[in-house]
Amino acid sequence: MLDLQTGENLARGLYPGAATSDERNLAIGSLDCTHRLYPSDTELIRYGRSDYFAFIMEKGWAFSHRSLKSGSRQVTSIYVAGDLIGFSRGSRAERHPADASVCTVGAARVAEVEPDLLKRTLANQPTLAQAILQNEARVSAILQERLICLGRRSARSRIGHFYLELSVRVSNADIGFTNRFACPLSQYVVSDALGLSAEHLNRVLRQLRLARLLQVRNGHVEILDRHRLGELSDFDPGYLSLK
Amino acid sequence: MLDLQTGENLARGLYPGAATSDERNLAIGSLDCTHRLYPSDTELIRYGRSDYFAFIMEKGWAFSHRSLKSGSRQVTSIYVAGDLIGFSRGSRAERHPADASVCTVGAARVAEVEPDLLKRTLANQPTLAQAILQNEARVSAILQERLICLGRRSARSRIGHFYLELSVRVSNADIGFTNRFACPLSQYVVSDALGLSAEHLNRVLRQLRLARLLQVRNGHVEILDRHRLGELSDFDPGYLSLK
DNA sequence: CGTCCAGTTGACACCAATCAATAGAGGTGG
DNA sequence: CCACCTCTATTGATTGGTGTCAACTGGACG
Numbered sequence: 001m002l003d004l005q006t007g008e009n010l011a012r013g014l015y016p017g018a019a020t021s022d023e024r025n026l027a028i029g030s031l032d033c034t035h036r037l038y039p040s041d042t043e044l045i046r047y048g049r050s051d052y053f054a055f056i057m058e059k060g061w062a063f064s065h066r067s068l069k070s071g072s073r074q075v076t077s078i079y080v081a082g083d084l085i086g087f088s089r090g091s092r093a094e095r096h097p098a099d100a101s102v103c104t105v106g107a108a109r110v111a112e113v114e115p116d117l118l119k120r121t122l123a124n125q126p127t128l129a130q131a132i133l134q135n136e137a138r139v140s141a142i143l144q145e146r147l148i149c150l151g152r153r154s155a156r157s158r159i160g161h162f163y164l165e166l167s168v169r170v171s172n173a174d175i176g177f178t179n180r181f182a183c184p185l186s187q188y189v190v191s192d193a194l195g196l197s198a199e200h201l202n203r204v205l206r207q208l209r210l211a212r213l214l215q216v217r218n219g220h221v222e223i224l225d226r227h228r229l230g231e232l233s234d235f236d237p238g239y240l241s242l243k
Numbered sequence: 244m245l246d247l248q249t250g251e252n253l254a255r256g257l258y259p260g261a262a263t264s265d266e267r268n269l270a271i272g273s274l275d276c277t278h279r280l281y282p283s284d285t286e287l288i289r290y291g292r293s294d295y296f297a298f299i300m301e302k303g304w305a306f307s308h309r310s311l312k313s314g315s316r317q318v319t320s321i322y323v324a325g326d327l328i329g330f331s332r333g334s335r336a337e338r339h340p341a342d343a344s345v346c347t348v349g350a351a352r353v354a355e356v357e358p359d360l361l362k363r364t365l366a367n368q369p370t371l372a373q374a375i376l377q378n379e380a381r382v383s384a385i386l387q388e389r390l391i392c393l394g395r396r397s398a399r400s401r402i403g404h405f406y407l408e409l410s411v412r413v414s415n416a417d418i419g420f421t422n423r424f425a426c427p428l429s430q431y432v433v434s435d436a437l438g439l440s441a442e443h444l445n446r447v448l449r450q451l452r453l454a455r456l457l458q459v460r461n462g463h464v465e466i467l468d469r470h471r472l473g474e475l476s477d478f479d480p481g482y483l484s485l486k
Numbered sequence: 487c488g489t490c491c492a493g494t495t496g497a498c499a500c501c502a503a504t505c506a507a508t509a510g511a512g513g514t515g516g
Numbered sequence: 517c518c519a520c521c522t523c524t525a526t527t528g529a530t531t532g533g534t535g536t537c538a539a540c541t542g543g544a545c546g
Contacts, residue, residue, distance in 0.1 A: 066391055068391070068395055068396075068477060069477055070395075070477075072395045073395070074390065074391040074394040074395045076387045076390055076391065088376060088377075088379065088380035088383065089380075090373075090376070091373045091374075091376035091377035091380060092377055092380055092486065093484075093486035096484065096486060097481060099384045099387060099388075099481075099482050100387065122369070122372075122373055122376075123369050123370075123373065124369065125369070126365065126366050126367065126368070126369050126372055127366075129365075129369055129372035129373060129376060130333075130334045130365055130366065130372060131334075132376060133331060133333070133334040133365075133372060133375060133376050133379065134331075134334035134335055136331065136376065136379045136380070136383065137331035137332075137334060137335055137379070139383065140331065140379065140382065140383050140386060141342045143383060143386045143387060143390060144319045144342060144343065144386060145342075146390060147317065147319055147386060147389060147390050147393060148309055148311070148317040148319065150390060150393035150394050150438060151317040151393050151435075151436075151437070151438030152311055152313075152315045152316070152317045152435075152438060153311070154533080155533080155534070186491095186492065186493090187492070187493065188492080192394075192395075193394075194394070195393060195394030195395060196534075196535090197534070197535050197536075198492090198493085199493095199494080199495085199534090199535080199536080199537095200533090200534055200535070202493065202494060202495085203494085203495080203534095206494080206495090234311060234312055234313075238340060238342075239342050241336075241339065243335065243336035243339060397501080397502095398501080398502070429523085429524065429525090430524070430525065430526095431523095431524075439502075439503090440502070440503050440504075441524090441525085442502090442503080442504080442505095442525095442526080442527085443501090443502055443503070445525065445526060445527085446502095446526085446527080447502095449526080449527090461511095
């Protein structure tokens with residue numbers, strides 16, 4: 001059973017729209033899953049394999065990525081507590097291979113869901129299916145926003161945009177956006193997420209620090225001037241809405 | 244009612260996994276929709292508005308895009324016959340604004356679905372919900388693949404990849420991939436999809452033409468050497484699977 | 487106290503953007 | 517039917533943002 005005590009962060013991922021915890025209980029309760037703790041750098045899903053589970057990030061960080069023949073790597077998603085991983089699997093063919101690898105950053109607690117069970121539950125519980133579809137829509141919106149960054153925005157904008165997005169996603173929507181948060185992502189991961197070289201990311205981070213806009217240091221992100229940084233990055237958090 | 248006579252292309256979008264047309268009938272039949280013909284350059288959806296319909300592309304082409312303050316534009320998706328547009332809306336809040344504009348290229352025939360109806364049908368028909376979720380998963384995979392292109396691949400690779408993907412998507416899976424197809428997308432649209440300047444796209448297209456790999460001319464695409472082009476672009480069509 | 491890895495900084499090269507100009511292709515009206 | 521206009525495609529010259537290569541620092545950890 002899912003531990004409903006894990007609170008809002010978990011519920012957020014599955015039932016963003018649910019008004020009452022009863023509603024959440026209804027469908028969450030029928031999803032059998034196993035809680036696990038994984039150490040840093042654990043590969044939760046490997047690209048190309050079809051025998052992976054679906055996960056709910058309960059605590060910690062992870063990212064999905066693909067490595068190319070050229071040796072370079074593209075990070076395609078960042079996962080924080082409350083995010084769902086691989087749930088669209090519940091609608092696809094048994095043998096459909098994973099389209100990216102997923103890897104933890106720092107120790108992580110996850111809830112694993114067996115794909116067969118997920119599929120069967122989905123077929124019986126329209127509420128769950130709809131919630132997962134809604135989540136998928138938000139994930140697509142995030143992906144699209146990153147695409148826009150990589151296609152048409154400068155390194156400065158991308159970087160500002162990236163950390164602003166993270167600040168919203170790690171915040172509890174009820175208490176507003178946090179301007180300071182822990183973030184274990186190395187510059188290598190971030191640069192591969194933004195399609196930049198680690199060196200250039202580093203350089204531009206320095207610029208942003210000197211401009212008193214953003215400070216990334218010691219695994220902590222501090223947004224020094226949210227307004228100006230948002231302006232500079234053309235950041236509009238609308239696409240992150242959970243509804 | 245949806246016109247079931249429109250054949251495989253329509254069914255593909257909604258029921259990739261359905262073995263029999265009876266299965267398709269079952270849920271398609273309950274989706275009331277209006278057929279419409281739109282001229283070229285019609286805006287089907289406008290970014291930021293929340294009063295848009297869901298569409299099934301029955302014939303023709305369209306693309307979704309966002310224009311930035313800087314004046315540049317990023318094309319985020321290309322739609323061909325059989326594709327679904329805006330169906331994830333069926334799971335989101337009434338007021339959720341469109342996260343991109345959608346525009347036709349050439350005359351297009353579409354089936355419009357009223358969002359309210361879509362939402363209600365989704366809640367009652369798990370089969371439909373699952374099919375739409377499956378479609379959404381494929382769309383995400385395509386988006387992710389483009390993200391990888393923009394982040395880590397050269398202009399040559401991106402361009403080859405783009406046209407190879409299109410060739411698969413416009414093909415009927417049953418009869419294999421076509422090496423020649425009509426494509427009304429201008430170089431401006433393609434360059435904005437790939438995060439390149441139109442001039443550079445043009446230059447690289449010439450290189451690919453001279454290398455006898457790919458020819459794009461007069462609204463027709465011809466893949467001259469699928470194997471070498473695939474090699475060059477690091478293209479693996481697995482992510483385009485409908486299952 | 488050496489090793490390793492993330493982070494930092496500098497010099498240089500290069501891919502692709504920008505600016506500028508022209509050529510075609512398709513449509514429209516006189 | 518031609519002149520004209522607009523949009524798309526094409527090519528050249530130049531610039532610049534970002535990648536690459538290389539070296540060094542500093543903290544974590546055994």
